[in-house]
Amino acid sequence: MRKKISIPMVALRGMTILPEMVVHFDISRERSIDAVQEAMAEEQKIMLVTQRDIEVENPEESDLYRVGTIATVKQILKLPRQILRVLVAGEERAILDNIEVTDPYMRANVTVIGEDEPEIAGDINKEAMVRGLKDMYLEYAMRNPKVTKDMANQIKDITDLKKLVNQVSANLPIHYTELQEILDETDFMKRYELLAFKLVNEVQIMNIRDEIQIKVKERVDEHQREYILREQLKLIREELGEDTTISDAEEFEQSVAEMQAPDEIKEKLKKEINRFKSSMQSPAEAGVIRTYIETMLEMPWDKRVDDFTDIKYAKELLEAEHYGLEEVKERILEYLAVRALTKKGDSPILCLVGPPGTGKTSIAKSLAKALKKPYVRISLGGVRDEAEIRGHRKTYVGAMPGRIANGIKSAGIKNPLMLLDEIDKVSTDYKGDTFSALLEVLDSEQNNKFRDHYLEVPLDLSEVTFVTTANTLQTIPRPLLDRMEVIEVNSYTENEKLHIAERHLIPKQLARHGLTKEQVTISKGAVWKMARNYTKEAGVRQLEREIGNICRKAAREIYESNKKKVQVTERNLWKYLGKEKFTYQMANAEDEIGIVRGLAWTSVGGDTLQIEVNVMPGKGDIMLTGQLGDVMKESAQTGISYIRSISSKYKVPENFFDEHDIHIHIPEGAVPKDGPSAGITMATAMISAITGRKARADIAMTGEITLRGRVLPIGGLKEKLLAAKNAGIKTVLVPKENEKDIEEISTEITKGLEIIFVSQMDEVLKAALKGRSSDSK
Template sequence: MTDREIMSLPMVALRGMTVMPEMVTHFDVSRERSIEAIEEAMQEEGQKIFLTAQRDIEVEEPTAADLYEVGTIASIRQVIKLPRNLLRVLISGEERAVIRRVEFETPYMRAEVSPLPDSGEEPLEAAADQVSQEAMTRGLKEIYAEYAGRLPKYPKDMLKQVQEYTELAKVVNWIAANVPLEQKDLQELLEETDLLKRYQLLAFKLVNEMQIMNIKEEIQTKVRERVDQNQREYILREQLKLIREELGEENTISDAEEFQAAADRLQASDEVKEKLQKEIGRFKSTLNSPAENGVIRTYIETMLEMPWDKAVEDHRDIAYARQVLEEDHYGLEQVKERVLEFLAVRALTRKGESPILCLVGPPGTGKTSIARSLARALKKPYVRISLGGVRDEAEIRGHRKTYVGAMPGRIAAGIRSAGVKNPLMLLDEIDKVSNDYKGDTFSALLEVLDSEQNYRFRDHYLEVPLDLSEVLFVTTANTLQTIPRPLLDRMEVIEVSSYTENEKLHIAMEHLIPKQLERHGLKPEQLSISRGAVWRMARNYTKEAGVRQLEREIGNICRKAAREILEGKKEKVRVTESNLHKYLGNEKYTYQKANLTDEVGIVRGLAWTSVGGDTLQIEVNVMPGKGELILTGQLGDVMKESARTGISYIRSVGSRYGIAEDFFENHDIHIHIPEGAVPKDGPSAGITMATAMLSAVTGRKVRADVAMTGEITLRGRVLPIGGLKEKLLAAGSAGMKTVLVPKENEKDVAELSAEITKGLKIIPVSHMEQVLEEAFVKEE
């Protein structure tokens, strides 16, 4: 390399500033390292210095990673000492360069840099003729002239100076150095070494800046016109007022008088009426201020629309309520019983405290429609508020009137839309509420759902207490994991579990098919779907806990049937199990059936997912090695801990099963759970993995028709699990004959219907020895 290629220069890191070639400017230096670099540069020949910008202006002692790699070699023209140890440096930018290495050991930063010539300059001259370059040069000068003309204080002599340059490279560099662009834009131009691209980039930025100026001028013009219009309206309004007084028309009913009359008729507490009177007085005094008057008008109208003391009487007919619930829903016996109990208490007490019911279950199981049916049974107004994604506390409590665009919160707005103070209010997806810097939304919901507080719920917009104690709140959630404990404590949780295949069949035949026929304009005599077809749809075309996807598949059949009927191909369409694939295509899901033969190291586990239960086939291989435990299949932390616990238990009881003492030191154990692309986690696979590992180590076969679920401890105890109903449904679908469940889950088994446990031999186990006794094939 020549000296031209590598130069060693003192370096200064600039904050919030980029120096361009051809730029003459000054900056102040206060950091000791930068002052030392300036003084060193003044001592060297040529008084050259390398200037580059910091990526973060807050960094006081920058490292190489904090600096842009491309900067500018500049000459120092003048240095002036200022008070407080400041230096004002006047420099002239000469050429761009890239950092090769930075030395930080000296009292100042010193950089080895390589100048960056314009990589596109020679190719541009070779590829484009003189006419093309002249066109680009003139075009850029014209854009610059138009841009400079838009800036009122821009020096006019600079326009003359740029006209003296004829080379495109000189014009691009000069304009880039003398237009007030943002620092990031200047840095982008500095780093671009291709002349043609730099020309295009600079022209684009100048045109873009002029478009921004145009938009800004249009906005200012519109604002000016609006202010003038408001002033004109004020003068006309004053003239109209004077004309009415002259004509003796003062008796004309004004808005303020209408508000006063409505306030006198309003059924509300004295506190509310006092607040209204005060706001009506302010409304009268601000007639000459349209902006403030409009805010007060909106507030008064909102207060008058609120049903402060207006209520609807509950419908207490238990028989009617039972009829409505049976008509709208199949199954869900626990939910129906709780609703009827609530109605019975209301009928006896004539009021009673309204419980806060929380319906928890997988998607598509009818949680939202239960709330709608409950409102119909009570003959109450129904208000649904979706809380999914709500993260601003003001969504619940409302905005204060001082904010622009202030409005009541969703709770107060729901009460207003219901028209009574005791509607049924559904707070949908309460588990999907989130928090951010604007406030804790869950804490705001505490006041809404706490019977000890909500009789004086304070909405920020209304500014007076709102009684929510008579509102019947129903909330829905897919999981309780994300709901804070204090909020969960105020709600009565009712689990809406997965539907069995029989329940899905009944729901489809009694509700979904008639609903979809009506929605698609079909009559029952035009389309019929057999029970076998519905059963196959639920089993092989959907994989869900609810019936939402099943309803979509029925709608899919209806659309195809409607087309066939309109095209005249058929007068009546009958869908059966045999021709279902014609309308829905190939089957989408197949259940992993029980293995046909007993095998070593393969055990079937049971898992709970958000769309119901599933079976997991856990596979274990043992191979010579160094005692490592290998886990694959995208296992979560909980499952990894269960596997380690299981191997520790096996090692502790190895002598009982004839395992050599040095076996685990000389062999690796590999646990895999297909499918590898699906993440898996949970505390209920402990005994399954332990059984599979012991089977692989001892060579004993595991029964293929046995499935199991439960967590294991170091001493081999079996701990209880959740989601038992869904897991047993999955076991039955997979053709398992025996299911091992924790003994502490016996009470859950007793609550399940015979339809779920049909064909399954459920064995409660409390220790791993029992698990192994049932799972291992008996040796002859």
Template sequence: MDDFKQIKLMPTVTLRGMTILPDMVIHFDVSRKRSIKAVEKAMLEDQRIFLVTQIDVDDNEPDMEGLYKIGCIASVKQVIKLPNNILRVLVEGEGRGQLEAIIEEEEYILSEVSILKEDTALRLSQLEQEAMVRNLKELFTTYCNENFKVGKEMLRQILEYDDLQKLVDQIIINLSLHFEQKQKMLSAVNLEERYELLTILLSNETEIFKIKKDLQTKIKEKVDKNQREYLLREQQKLIREELGEDNIESEAEQFLEQLKKRKVSKEVKEKIEKEIKRFKSISYNSSESAVIRGYIETLLEMPWNKASKDNTDLRFAKKVLNVEHYGLEKVKERILEFLAVRTLTQMGQSPIICLVGPPGTGKTSIARSVARALGKEYVRISLGGVRDEAEIRGHRRTYVGAMPGRIANGLKQAGVKNPLMLLDEIDKVSSDYKGDTSAALLEVLDSEQNNKFRDHYIELPIDLSDVLFIATANSLQTIPKPLLDRMEIIEVSSYTENEKLHIAKGHLMNKQLLKHGLSQNQLSISDKALASIIRYYTKEAGVRNLERKLGEICRKTARQILENNAKSIKITQTNLEKFLGKKKYRYDMANEKDEIGIVRGLAWTSVGGDTLQIEVNVMPGKGEILLTGQLGDVMKESAKAGISYIRSMSKTYQIEDTFFKENDIHIHIPEGAVPKDGPSAGITMATAMISAITKIPVKASVAMTGEITLRGRVLPIGGLKEKTIAAKNANIKTILVPGKNKKDMDEVPDEIKKDLKIVFVDQMEEVLKEALVQKEDV
């Protein structure tokens, strides 16, 4: 079809920011020399000119790439010369033309233009055209009703057109459109395409006018409401003046007065002043007013530069720690070291200490004693079960009911920037869809970056470098490694019976007497009775249950004093059962005689150490291994590793080759209802199996702990102190401990090691040499 294009050479004017359509009569001003010459050239010839729109409005010399391809062929009707070499040109659009090429003349632009003739023979039926005309008239009528700028006369004239093409073109000409929208209409040579663009445009413009009208209505209502509130407020002000209440200071002025009295940094001062100005400008009854008031009060209550003076007397601190706590030497030593460094340097970075140990061992109470010893304010933050990150970092102020995090609240509560902050149960924080709480604690507990801690609510950097953080945990297993790395770990191990006795006599008894309104003359407990309570009525690593038992005795004593008029009561081993009932716990004592296939193992539990007996029976069968006693996966694997070791060493122990095919081995740990697991029963099970297979008895006075490998190596274990205490309580004479745990034996008190033979073993052969009854022993 391109071969039949009618191409003409026409003088051309490039338009900036306007598009002229066919049938449009319009005038525009021309100032560029080349454009003026083009108009003059057109007037000298057939008065035809090609008008094409620039893509970039600011381009003074556009080329082919800078012009739209579809333009308007127009006839020049009138030219008027204006001052400053400006021509005002009146033109009438005749049709569409496509720019094919630009021929650069010296004085004006001459273009090759192909004339685009619209196909009047539409592919649409008469009914389709009628439907389109009606739809267009309805849309244009709705548009005019929403847009008051369109006159009723113009609407009436356009609605008289029944020809689809004329109607479309007349509506486009009379719409107030941006030149880019008009260019889209001009570029739509096909009538159907032009119709579709026009209907979409009319629908969008109508919707925009509706939204605009709604917004204006709402704004007017709001302005009227604010005006009414202003008048009422002014009237209220006059009434207050008449009543003589005009001398009451506003809240904003009170805030400014408080700010003057505070010693804060420039940054904080500017922030508070800015918020007070906002507070002044907001209506008193506005919901935002209460939010800003709460925020300003929080900022003013924060101890920005207020610090308490630390006690630097080492002797006093040592005395307080020793009086209030028995044992815990490592903790006391670390606190005194910190105090010594702080005294010498006058600054010293506060350490971040994590006390790890079983429940009831005094981790929380020692933090309170440390605060008293150092003269610091004490703040306790319980982290057990906290799983929302906002609990640590605070809520952003955009939320309803926003508040600072627990750390910022703790500082506000303390009133100073250098308190002792106890983060209790740090191993029990968790995470969910609201964020990772332990990750939020990383910034708090990192001494390199906590001098500029950001609370989402406060929105200002808070200095936590002077805070002495002490965290407590029952286990290190659940604390994430990055968080653990930022803390100094101090283990608080189980108390020995002797330590519990001293704690009961020196601390717990006095506390319970005071709590129950008794004096030392009214109630006394003998040392033997206390030892019996510790051994037979409590089974724990700490002293929490021991304190409860002493409280129970105090309550029964108080009742007897009032009911029977008793003057004083003395508790001994003889009458202890009257107060506490029958003995609750018993210790599995060492076996009286050496037996085959029965070995005493040592175990660690959350409430201290314990001994467990492992029994093995061999019976005719098919070579199966039976494991009973609610064993966990780790213990099951230890048993299998032990079997593999024994089978590999069968010649050494003179075991027949067919033994493991013709016999079943049953391993059982008594108290079958109690779940058991842990990596320290490997050598115990292996020894019991070898004893049962070889029929050699195991010494009743021996207990052991350690994991076994396939090659018979003995691996180290944990909880050595607790296990040693359990062995001592069970009257065990000899314990076998992995050689790599030799260094841990230094932590075990001498009173426990006394009369206890400790043998360090590295290979299974050494274990068997010590545990099995040798021929010379018989």
């Protein structure tokens, strides 16, 4: 039977009260306090409804659950800070119809749900339900410490099913939202099933929790047991005067017995192991010795692999991975042939010298592949501490072996191929002479007994195949350079760059960007234009970057536009790389007075250098502009002295140099210029300006001058001739002593160039200046 009543109401936060539940709670909100006081003034009855969200301060009707409990207020106790503690006894379920009044307290219209006796067929079924629920609750009570013994005994004595369900629900310490689910269920049988389900679920959760706790406890107990046993063993050994590290020492001794190493090494290790045994009282010392022993055991003292000396295989590999570089390939094949015949032979130290990006490092990789040996690369750029090479004394904090010993250790054998990269960029400071340390590494007479400061025993490096790379030989000390066999890796011609791009760079970049040659094609003309107008380098590193730029833009174009194919040609190259970055300074169209074209070598290949000279009235001053280095300034002074010594031959007045100033300028003033190859160029330009004779525009020259007009040889001839050809020069003057170098330069470069060998300035002037000299009239 249901009836509707109007009753004061309190919204509860974080708790749910069920019928037959006796509980006290604290209230502090003014509306709740007024509602309790109003209930005491009426019949002590109050409606208790749970809030959905405990954070809401002034709940509305939508913020409350629909089913609550009508309870009788048994006791009120005032606490400090305007808090009221209320003791209530839950009686009946009620449905909240609506909130009638909200101020000064909440009054609600509710429908009381009068519960009839549950209709269960047969006393046996009812008894079974009573016993089943009791058993489930008592099992739950045994496992849950929150359920008191008195509470469990009260439940045990109840025989009425309805009362049992209400009592079990009221004495179940679960979350208030789960209690609300039981309160919401107005059908008795469904409420019984829900209650039974929650009891079984809680028991299963506790079973799983107990299993996990048992496993954790077992694991902790096992670790604790091991710890206690170890401590007891340590104590026993201390009492007996034995070392606690004996087990580690035994492992080390066994490793020493099994290792492949000279007797000297094994004796050293045995001494260190004995020291390790006696270092029980000093954990810090034991740690240092342990690290040293482990490092020594990891070194491949006598482990080696035989060289793979199949020259045919090596030749095919080098041809497949590198285009050009004939001299380097020939030297590597010669080395392999010697190794095959002698079975051992001294390993030469090859030093590959050349501009960046010309493939020096990749050649070393290919040699390692050809020999089928481990490849170890040690970068020496910026190394300035001798300990980086020789290692630190093991008594120092943080001591470690040097880079050479570490490289041998990582290779796992005593005869790997070791690349010492950028050996020209090693520096020296107060921490020691790094070059001297490298001298011992690379000297075949010394490196069979190389001493690393950390290892403290000789390390045999005589079987290591050393390859070094450098951009220049200028910074390498002569004694060190003397130990190495220098092989020049010269600049690539545009034709070589084209072949390298087609064979290696384009396939590599296409694969890196997820493209195929069917999707993207780059024409020969586009590659040629990239090499000529978008890069200015001796190698191909920047060329590869530009090809990568094309691939990225092509990948986006294919992805966004669903294109099947992208074709990059000389005409549409600008769409992918933008405007041209470099243009060659072409030969002048007309012959001019005082302007002569020189040839220079730079770190990115060859370049042409236009030298301009003006003569004007003055006091005999000589001005040099264009950011010239000391060598070029000295060349200019030498040229002036030579010209003054032959001035009568060209009918130059005696007082000319006292009454005129000479200004020598090399354009591109922001670029530093230096080097011993512009002497004859500056002298020719000055004589042209002084005598008024025009210099040929289609001629370029390179060479240094002496006071007596002798022409000295120069280096970098291949790069200089290539620069002259790119600038449209037809004739090149080269020192006579460089004639032998021409034979090593491919016809691809020399074709179309008239090369004149000169040994005296007279020959230079005869070829470069127009008009007739005074003594030839």
